[in-house]
Amino acid sequence: xxxxxxxxxxxxxxxxxxxxxxxxxxxxxxxxxxxxxxxxxxxxxxxxxxxxxxxxxxxxxxxxxxxxxxxxxxxxxxxxxxxxxxxxxxxxxxxxxxxxxxxxxxxxxxxxxxxxxxxxxxxxxxxxxxxxxxxxxxxxxxxxxxxxxxxxxxxxxxxxxxxxxxxxxxxxxxxxxxxxxxxxxxxxxxxxxxxxxxxxxxxxxx
Amino acid sequence: xxxxxxxxxxxxxxxxxxxxxxxxxxxxxxxxxxxxxxxxxxxxxxxxxxxxxxxxxxxxxxxxxxxxxxxxxxxxxxxxxxxxxxxxxxxxxxxxxxxxxxxxxxxxxxxxxxxxxxxxxxxxxxxxxxxxxxxxxxxxxxxxxxxxxxxxxxxxxxxxxxxxxxxxxxxxxxxxxxxxxxxxxxxxxxxxxxxxxxxxxxxxxxxxxxxxxxxxxxxxxxxxxxxxxxxxxxxxxxxxxxxxxxxxxxxxxxxxxxxxxxxxxxxxxxxxxxxxxxxxxxxxxxxxxxxxxxxxxxxxxxxxxxxxxxxxxxxxxxxxxxxxxxxxxxxxxxxxxxxxxxxxxxxxxxxxxxxxxxxxxxxxxxxxxxxxxxxxxxxxxxxxxxxxxxxxxxxxxxxxxxxxxxxxxxxxxxxxxxxxxxxxxxxxxxxxxxxxxxxxxxxxxxxxxxxxxxxxxxxxxxxxxxxxxxxxxxxxxxxxxxxxxxxxxxxxxxxxxxxxxxxxxxxxxxxxxxxxxxxxxxxxxxxxxxxxxxxxxxxxxxxxxxxxxxxxxxxxxxxxxxxxxxxxxxxxxxxxxxxxxxxxxxxxxxxxxxxxxxxxxxxxxxxxxxx
Numbered sequence: 001x002x003x004x005x006x007x008x009x010x011x012x013x014x015x016x017x018x019x020x021x022x023x024x025x026x027x028x029x030x031x032x033x034x035x036x037x038x039x040x041x042x043x044x045x046x047x048x049x050x051x052x053x054x055x056x057x058x059x060x061x062x063x064x065x066x067x068x069x070x071x072x073x074x075x076x077x078x079x080x081x082x083x084x085x086x087x088x089x090x091x092x093x094x095x096x097x098x099x100x101x102x103x104x105x106x107x108x109x110x111x112x113x114x115x116x117x118x119x120x121x122x123x124x125x126x127x128x129x130x131x132x133x134x135x136x137x138x139x140x141x142x143x144x145x146x147x148x149x150x151x152x153x154x155x156x157x158x159x160x161x162x163x164x165x166x167x168x169x170x171x172x173x174x175x176x177x178x179x180x181x182x183x184x185x186x187x188x189x190x191x192x193x194x195x196x197x198x199x200x201x202x203x204x205x206x
Numbered sequence: 207x208x209x210x211x212x213x214x215x216x217x218x219x220x221x222x223x224x225x226x227x228x229x230x231x232x233x234x235x236x237x238x239x240x241x242x243x244x245x246x247x248x249x250x251x252x253x254x255x256x257x258x259x260x261x262x263x264x265x266x267x268x269x270x271x272x273x274x275x276x277x278x279x280x281x282x283x284x285x286x287x288x289x290x291x292x293x294x295x296x297x298x299x300x301x302x303x304x305x306x307x308x309x310x311x312x313x314x315x316x317x318x319x320x321x322x323x324x325x326x327x328x329x330x331x332x333x334x335x336x337x338x339x340x341x342x343x344x345x346x347x348x349x350x351x352x353x354x355x356x357x358x359x360x361x362x363x364x365x366x367x368x369x370x371x372x373x374x375x376x377x378x379x380x381x382x383x384x385x386x387x388x389x390x391x392x393x394x395x396x397x398x399x400x401x402x403x404x405x406x407x408x409x410x411x412x413x414x415x416x417x418x419x420x421x422x423x424x425x426x427x428x429x430x431x432x433x434x435x436x437x438x439x440x441x442x443x444x445x446x447x448x449x450x451x452x453x454x455x456x457x458x459x460x461x462x463x464x465x466x467x468x469x470x471x472x473x474x475x476x477x478x479x480x481x482x483x484x485x486x487x488x489x490x491x492x493x494x495x496x497x498x499x500x501x502x503x504x505x506x507x508x509x510x511x512x513x514x515x516x517x518x519x520x521x522x523x524x525x526x527x528x529x530x531x532x533x534x535x536x537x538x539x540x541x542x543x544x545x546x547x548x549x550x551x552x553x554x555x556x557x558x559x560x561x562x563x564x565x566x567x568x569x570x571x572x573x574x575x576x577x578x579x580x581x582x583x584x585x586x587x588x589x590x591x592x593x594x595x596x597x598x599x600x601x602x603x604x605x606x607x608x609x610x611x612x613x614x615x616x617x618x619x620x621x622x623x624x625x626x627x628x629x630x631x632x633x634x635x636x637x638x639x640x641x642x643x644x645x646x647x648x649x650x651x652x653x654x655x656x657x658x659x660x661x662x663x664x665x666x667x668x669x670x671x672x673x674x675x676x677x678x679x680x681x682x683x684x685x686x687x688x689x690x691x692x693x694x695x696x697x698x699x700x701x702x703x704x705x706x707x708x709x710x711x712x713x714x715x716x717x718x719x720x721x722x723x724x725x726x727x728x729x730x731x732x733x734x735x736x737x738x739x740x741x742x743x744x745x746x747x748x749x750x751x752x753x754x755x756x757x758x759x760x761x762x763x764x765x766x767x768x769x770x771x772x773x774x775x776x777x778x779x780x781x782x783x784x785x786x787x788x789x790x791x792x793x794x795x796x797x798x799x800x801x802x803x804x805x806x807x808x809x810x811x812x813x814x815x816x817x
Contacts, residue, residue: 028378029309036410037413039411040413040417043417043447043450046443046446047432047447051438051439051443054438054439055438056437131424132428132430133431134437137431138430138431139432142424142430156789163797164796164797
């Protein structure tokens with residue numbers, strides 16, 4: 001690492017994502033945006049908590065959830081957050097190649113998570129939990145599905161970044177873009193931790 | 207995109223469609239808001255005609271419900287907020303000495319999303335039925351409403367709301383990051399402060415509306431069971447979600463007006479605002495408390511005495527910071543050299559009118575008494591007193607105050623005074639009587655009433671007042687049209703105190719040739735008193751970097767609107783096509799480098815008349 005560090009070091013400031021006014025604006029604006037997103041998911045969590053016992057004779061959480069699958073999904077997503085942390089570390093060191101590599105890892109893990117989530121939904125649907133079956137079903141699919149949509153958007157976003165900046169090194173204009181994408185990814189991860197707790201653990205445990 | 211400077215020979219229309227200049231966007235917001243204000247005003251007039259006499263057959267019940275819903279929705283989301291957004295966009299960057307907002311492209315996108323959202327909402331009237339479930343669209347009334355009316359409501363607000371949220375983030379970042387040297391947070395003009403707090407409220411309130419509308423959409427279009435009690439749904443959840451958004455929303459509507467009045471009262475009393483820091487603090491407290499009181503809209507829903515008591519006390523607490531603000535305005539006027547311009551007349555009329563609305567608000571906050579007031583005309587009178595006496599007076603005051611800056615000509619003061627008095631008298635005539643109408647039991651949201659219940663005379667008087675307001679508004683429109691020749695003395699007509707009056711009228715594209723140096727609160731006034739009357743420059747004269755215009759925002763908004771129509775008519779193909787268009791445009795925006803262009807020093811000098 002240290003050797004790469006010395007070789008790859010470009011003339012970048014230590015915090016390239018905040019070196020320009022544009023970068024600072026993006027950084028701050030994105031934090032504000034995540035504040036709004038928090039309210040969005042908070043509202044969905046509130047709705048789910050209010051309706052989670054209204055299964056109306058349809059499948060219940062205890063019938064459906066298997067913690068082993070959910071644990072695998074959680075681990076995948078947590079790992080994808082870790083890879084994006086490595087990406088940012090390398091971005092601050094000015095190591096463009098490793099930044100792209102770690103971000104690609106994040107995208108792949110995110111896509112794998114998304115595949116698991118789709119698989120999970122199909123299993124539940126076949127078990128008899130259609131979207132319209134009960135208020136529990138509607139609120140479950142809406143909450144977890146909104147999170148899934150965020151994951152899908154994040155995958156698309158980071159993929160676009162990777163295509164756009166596969167060459168040419170780290171600049172003061174693309175560093176904030178990577179940084180905000182990583183912030184978004186961490187946010188998705190935090191939301192999933194809450195979903196894991198509120199939806200799955202509480203669902204299985206009562 | 208090569209150097210497309212402002213002087214390039216593009217058509218005027220193309221220039222306005224692609225602009226990312228916050229001043230042009232502000233003007234478009236303003237006129238969009240004015241257009242919808244007129245529509246919503248006509249809707250109100252039709253309702254007042256229907257209520258003039260008992261058992262009138264002027265409108266059917268269904269039509270009345272649609273008009274009532276559209277009047278509320280349009281006035282709040284498509285008139286009041288955009289009008290304030292117009293002022294914020296135009297004035298706020300000037301007041302903090304910024305060249306532009308933080309995200310010019312997103313600013314433009316927010317504008318077009320609002321425009322398209324408004325079009326979606328209003329096209330419902332031509333597409334076989336407007337939404338008819340009230341502006342609150344309570345479930346299950348909204349989820350069981352036949353036809354596509356409520357779908358239009360849901361999708362129109364979803365699109366417009368997304369634009370509002372973007373603009374709010376934009377304002378927040380602009381205020382935090384783009385202030386000129388010396389402009390500390392506690393030197394910002396009050397209007398900028400209220401813009402800041404309002405944007406915070408939008409940021410934390412609108413996502414709740416987004417989810418509320420999403421759940422309505424799921425129930426109506428995709429057969430969800432959120433609000434279907436037969437399937438285990440719960441309709442009170444909708445009310446909570448709606449008011450967690452909706453109560454901050456009403457503060458979003460009043461805080462900018464507070465800011466405008468603070469500017470105007472201080473300017474026309476020739477005094478620094480009394481208790482500036484208390485005003486800032488009170489604004490923040492009102493913003494915070496706005497999130498703490500949502501359930502006072504639901505006193506009669508059966509939450510129980512404990513919850514009712516808590517929310518009643520929290521609601522009454524809001525009177526304290528509001529009272530602080532009222533007394534600060536009065537003490538700003540105290541001993542000032544007051545000039546009674548139209549803008550100031552509106553500000554002075556606002557104080558008693560708004561206090562009346564506030565007092566009835568405290569009455570309504572008493573949850574036990576609310577069982578009597580709930581869903582009567584007393585509530586209608588209350589919120590029209592605060593929204594017209596506060597927000598609309600604020601909009602009119604701001605219109606007269608900033609018109610020279612925005613359009614380069616002064617509105618006629620004499621005609622403006624006619625407008626003011628007619629509107630003021632008409633407003634009080636319309637709504638004061640409605641308090642008593644409500645107390646003797648006339649319910650809200652009914653299309654008619656029976657003879658012999660004691661409602662006749664009061665309703666007739668109320669309708670007369672509405673006509674007076676309509677006449678006054680026509681005078682305002684005439685004023686706008688005939689005052690165009692007053693182009694003298696537009697640079698600083700009111701002997702202003704804040705930075706926006708330090709620029710030319712109409713303002714240059716880059717706002718300030720050199721970023722000004724701020725040395726005190728009311729920066730321009732400080733220079734007038736202890737400088738040479740001009741702002742000191744904080745930087746040498748240099749070329750200015752400007753962002754390029756872009757047509758993409760319109761197409762992003764168009765794509766979302768197409769998708770919205772797809773949802774309304776349950777056409778999957780159309781949804782896909784619309785979203786595809788949106789994401790394609792976002793993709794283009796992402797991968798096309800656009801570094802903007804530079805305005806050379808020679809051109810800036812030419813503008814300054816030194817060329």
